[in-house]
Amino acid sequence: MTITEQRAAPAGGFQPHVGFLAKAIVYEIENLVPGYAQRLAGPFGATLREGVELVIRYGLGTPGRVVTLPERCARLFRELGRAEFEAGDGLDRLQSAYRIAGRVAWRQLAESGQARGVPASRLSACADAVFGYVDQVSALSVQGYTAAHTTSAGMLARRRHLLLEQILATPPASPRALASAAAQARWALPDRVTMVAVEASGHPAQPDLPDLGEGTLADLTDARPCLLLAAETDLAGIARALGGRRIAAGPSVPLRDAASSLHWARRTLELVRSGALPDATVTRCTDHLLSLWLRTDRFLLAELRHRSLAPLDELTGKRRARLSETLLAWLESPDSAVELAQRLGVHPQTVRYRLRQLEELFGRSLHDPDERLAMEISLRAERETTATKVTEVDE
Incomplete structure (x- = not known):
């Protein structure tokens, strides 16, 4: 006996045969949606069958009119969307399954209605209802999928934030702990x-x-x-x-x-x-x-400057500044007096005079590599500090 022979009305007649129609729908989905046969054998398939049965029972019992499905039914279709996300799939195959379900249900309705002489206007209204439910359950699954994605993204963000904290901890977390946290955060440790x-x-x-x-x-x-x-x-x-x-x-x-x-x-x-x-x-x-x-250690730098530049401490501000500038230029590049003068923007005789003064102040230290390095570091630090103070004043 076919399902057409078992029905008495286009929609209401489905009520005694809900399970039979649901099986017919699932059978079509198994054969027409690639890769779904295995999934339909498990919990996903059980949920889908229950959802289909509820739509037929609650929805097609009111032919020609789309009603809002009860929360129990809506929850099932949201769960199907969530399951697709957790399986790592998109919604294309599930939406295809819903369209197939709608075509199967409509085909059975049409066959039954035509066999009993149901007016075309009534059958058209039933078609609108069937595909209205397809749209409704599709939207519910999108809600479930989106909610799962949002929850997963939030959890992933929290796990990655925790991973960053563990990486920056002092001392850092152990390699084993970092590997575990990275796996949970789905992030490859570089x-x-x-x-x-x-x-x-x-x-x-x-x-x-x-x-x-x-x-x-x-x-x-x-x-x-x-x-x-x-x-x-x-x-x-x-x-x-x-x-x-x-x-x-x-x-x-x-x-x-x-x-x-x-x-x-x-x-x-x-x-x-x-x-x-x-x-x-x-x-x-x-x-x-x-x-x-x-700028790493101000105390040690101050000590170095005090020791290496001590001969300049007794000079007046302007004289000290001029000799410091000349000494740093000479330490950075011991050019001739003419070349130094061009860099400093003064007369070569002025440079020679300043170099003689520096020789008197520092003596043999000017020719000791370690002392020269200490002087250059100290003078560079002074220049950096002066530039910072000038900027702060300008601001």
Whole structure:
């Protein structure tokens, strides 16, 4: 006996044969949707069958009119969408299955209605209802899929934030702990990384962070935001994605030294903001290593300056400044008096006079390589400090 022979009405007649029609729908889906046969044999298939039966029972019992499906039914179709996401699939195959289900149901309705002489207008209304339910359950599955994606993305973001914290911990987490955290965060641990300090936005953190690439870990909610870059990246592009905020990149280092890279990235950004380094949207710390080093330990640097430049301490401010400038120029490049004069913008005789004064003040120290190095470092540090003070006054 066919299902057409078992029915008594186009839609209401389905009620005694809900299970039979549901099986017919699932059978068609198994044969027409590639790769679904295996999935329909498990929990996914059971959920789909139950959902189809509920649509027939609640929906097609009111032919010619689309009603909102009860929550129990809606929950099943949202769950089907969620299951597709968790399986790593899109919604194409599921939506195709729904369309097949609609065609099977309509075919059975049409055969039954025609056999009993149901008016065409009534059959047309039934067709609208069938495909209205197809649209409804499709939308429910999209909701489930989207909710699963959102939840997964939020969880993944939290796991990656935790991974970044473990990488930057002092001391860093063990290799085993990092490997486990990276696996949970779906992030491949690189051999080398570059840390980037980001200027704070001055505004509350936005819930939707910019897409900075799969190789990037980000903490933009901290008072001192930062990024971890697993590969060479377009830093200017990152700055644009962050709304033009200034950023500073630390050196590329092994993963275990990420905290050190971040320290120097942040120090570089501080110097940019203070005016000690040129104002730029993107600054690489490796372009300013000497400036950074000269500011590393103020106490030891002051001690070095006091010892190596002591002969200048008794001079007046202007005389000291002139002799310091000449001494640094000579230490950096011991050119002839004529060449030094051109660099300093003074007369060669003036340079010769200053060099004789320096010889009297420093004596043999001017010819000792270690002493010369100490003098040059101290004078460079003075120049950096003076430039910073001038910038601060100008601001």
